Amino acid sequence: MNIVYLILIGMVSGVISAMGMGGGTVLILVLGFASELDQVAIQGINLLYFLPIAVFSIICHIKNKNIEIKTASSVIPFGLIGAIIGATIANFLLNGMYLKKIFGVFVLLVGLYTLLSDINWSFLKNPNSPAK
């Protein structure tokens, strides 16, 4: 694949990540549509892509005291257990084609949640009140 194209994909993903909207998901989707790589290889690329950017961001956040160390350290051990289960299933148990479809369902749910969250639904309950 063209190197300029790859840099552009990385840029878009970086912009979306920095805005907190799931840049990793975009990177996986776009690389999936644009390359012949299999799903696990693409997911691996995204994980590695995340590491340097996360380290850089974490250093900035530590300086600004944005990280709640206590909360983080109570979640991490359980997260590691989940990661072992999830990564093992992706790597050894699932065919790439199925993994792609399951990822699609996940992206669909996240997309619907993002689209429909913080909409004021109160007008549905009372048809006479004007929607804000």
Place this chain on the structure above:
Amino acid sequence: MKNLKNAVVGIVTGFINGLFGAGGGLILVPSLTKISKLPQKKAMATSLAVILPLSILSVIIYTTKSSINWQILIPVVVGGLIGTPIGVYLLKIISSKILAKLFAVFMIVSAIRLIFF
């Protein structure tokens, strides 16, 4: 009770992030704002600190089977390092709400393509 919630949130975040190689933050950030009552900025920062070790572990598991494609990884990382400060800047000057809705539509369309084609 709080410990149990942290355990469930942790396991689900790790599982999703390990299974899909992404998406941990999409679970963890809203959990931290709703359950732990952290403000959005702190939730995003704390979620990065949680997901970094989870991603390292997942990468180790992934690389036991397949090797790393450096020709693709390096240009994408270069792009990411350029895009991240742009995103941080954009976040200060425009509302991310409308962007998030547009982005949601993109995700739904992509998801349908993934599931059915």
